[in-house]
Amino acid sequence: MEEKELQKLVEKISIDYFGKLFRHKASFNGRLRSTGGRYLLGTHNIEINKKYLDQLGMDELIGIIKHELCHYHLHLEGRGYQHRDQDFKVLLKQVGAPRFCRQLLDKPKNRTLKKLLIYQCDKCQLQYKRKRKIDTSRYVCGKCRGKLKKAKEILL
Template sequence: MEEKELQKLVENISIESFGKLFRHKASFNSRLRTTGGRYLLGTGNIEINKKYLDQLGESELIGIIKHELCHYHLHQEKRGYQHRDQEFKTLLKKVGAPRFCSQLLERPRKRVNRKVLLYQCSKCNLQYKRRKSIDTSRYVCGKCRGKLLKIKEISLE
């Protein structure tokens, strides 16, 4: 689906489900990661995450569009358009839009080679585990104020 087709789809859903015109721009935004779409208050435009269309299909896309159109039409009418507003919740039920979109299939994440640094106090022998290195010339033991010594680096895999 291209942006022109998305624009037409949004306009058609707006007329069919809400009985109102959508007068702004609908577009795909590939940078959206954790959300299906968003309504931009400043411009009135709607951005959709294309991954939802690719992974979950057109029915999920239509639900996301309806959800964003609820934000759009309520905001244009200066009514409660936020998720917590009762008018928004009522309109969602009326048009059959989901309150939240389904989760995307997770992509495999890169394995990060994690390391743990082990420090020990020279006075009381208390040990500290840290992920980030400590400047031993600036920091001291929290218990006895003794000098910290770097003992070893443990890699977690």
């Protein structure tokens, strides 16, 4: 789907579900990571995350557009357009828009795997689970003051 098609789709959804014209710009923004779309208060434009269309399909995209149009129309009317406002919640239900979008299937490439480090005392065998490395030459067991050593590392 291209930007022109997105613009026409947003305009159609605005008329069909809200009975009002969408007079601003709708575009894809590839830099959005944690959200399906956003309404820009200053310009009144709507930006959509294209990954949602690619991975979750047209139905999810339409839901995101409806959600952002709720922000758009309520803001222009001077009514409560934020997630916490009653006007916003009521309009979401009327048009069948989701309050939150679903999660994407893949994780961003720049995130690393989480790991769990397990340290064990030489004397009493007590285990310590840590997310970060510890300096075993500086720290000792809190129970018996024995020497700690790295037992294993688990990837989560």
